[in-house]
Amino acid sequence: MDTNALLYQDLEKVLVTREEIAKAVKELGQKLTEKYRGEDPIFVCILKGASVFFTDLVREIDAPLTMDFMMVSSYGSSTKSTGVVKIVKDLDKPVTDRHVVLVEDIVDSGMTLHYLKKVFANREAKSVSIVTLLDKPARRRVDLKVDYSCFNIPDAFVVGYGLDYDEKYRNLPDIGVLHPKIYENQG
DSSP states (O other): OOTTSGGGGGEEEEEEOHHHHHHHHHHHHHHHHHHHTTSOOEEEEEETTTHHHHHHHHTTOOSOOEEEEEEEESOTTSSSOOSOOEEEEOOSSOOTTSEEEEEEEEESSOHHHHHHHHHHHHTTOSEEEEEEEEEOGGGOOSOOOOSEEEEEOOSOOEEBTTBOBTTBSTTOSSEEEEOGGGTTTOO
16 A cells, blocks of 8 residues: 555554564564464454454464454543453453463553453463553553563554554554544544
8 A cells, every 4th residue: 555545644654664564573473483382372363453463473473373362342432441341252262271372453551451361360371471563651551561562652543554543544554643633522
């Protein structure tokens, strides 16, 4: 997609290019290959936002793994987390004695993943790791350790490469800062 395309007109700027994303995902895939070699991890995609990152990432991992999907909600159509986490779609299989790798698009407040770590601990996972494309530590509201992240980003509302605003912009191949005029006075 050309950066002159219609969807790019709603961005203040491109924050991370598709080339930078591809390089970082490949490097992360190599690290996870080494970490989980000889193990039987289950990689859990947090839908919908992480789906693009997840599919690119698992293709870069040269080790056997299982994939599953969860959908959780804490945003609705807002630009800020409500703080209330709701599991909309749960895993299909148990995780008892398995290494669980939660793959998320962005860690912002940290509340969703903090909640999910407790859920998987209660389900007796062998370990729970957090992998994210984007980490926004300035917005953290809970004590949460991100095990692997591709990029630390500033406190801005970003879209693209799976990340959305009101279900739009997920198909942008780059990650950009959404212009405030798009979401101000909404809601």
